[in-house]
Amino acid sequence: MSASQSSGSRVPAVPARVPDLQPVEPFTDGTQEAFHQYLRDTPHRLRFDDIRYDQYKQWLLQAQDSDCDNSPKLSRNEQKAHSRVLQKFYLDADEKLCYRSDGRGLRVLRDWQLFGVISNTHSAIPHGGQEKTFNIIMEQYYGIIRPEVHWLLKHCKMGNINGSAI
Numbered sequence: 001m002s003a004s005q006s007s008g009s010r011v012p013a014v015p016a017r018v019p020d021l022q023p024v025e026p027f028t029d030g031t032q033e034a035f036h037q038y039l040r041d042t043p044h045r046l047r048f049d050d051i052r053y054d055q056y057k058q059w060l061l062q063a064q065d066s067d068c069d070n071s072p073k074l075s076r077n078e079q080k081a082h083s084r085v086l087q088k089f090y091l092d093a094d095e096k097l098c099y100r101s102d103g104r105g106l107r108v109l110r111d112w113q114l115f116g117v118i119s120n121t122h123s124a125i126p127h128g129g130q131e132k133t134f135n136i137i138m139e140q141y142y143g144i145i146r147p148e149v150h151w152l153l154k155h156c157k158m159g160n161i162n163g164s165a166i
């Protein structure tokens with residue numbers, strides 16, 4: 001992790017008494033279920049379920065295939081959404097849906113990925129506060145909003161222990 005670990009002769013000091021070497025899971029299975037219930041209870045236009053994600057992806061794939069005219073048959077409202085999608089979204093090399101934001105590409109998250117991304121990001125920094133976690137996520141991802149990060153970090157057991165989650 002740090003450059004100082006490269007000195008080969010030094011044996012890292014182990015504390016005489018280590019109360020618990022098991023990594024603490026910051027969230028329980030119950031928290032994950034409650035989080036998904038929270039998402040169902042609070043629909044949001046920025047959130048992507050599989051249907052929306054796959055629809056956008058299909059439109060982009062059809063637009064890439066410009067040799068033949070296979071533009072989808074759409075209602076007037078859908079045409080507006082369609083042209084916005086072609087403008088604002090693109091597929092990366094792995095055909096993952098991405099959003100153009102100020103010259104950068106943000107990976108679009110599906111709703112079922114939110115728990116893992118928030119949890120992993122928060123644990124990696126490690127257990128940084130709500131703003132820090134949210135800002136790091138927003139540098140890479142699209143389809144996630146602040147209240148979702150807020151909700152989950154309130155339930156972090158580590159944060160409750162050291163009082164720094166929020």
Ligand SMILES: [Zn+2]
Pocket residue numbers: 026122127128156157158159165
């Ligand atoms: Zn935490």
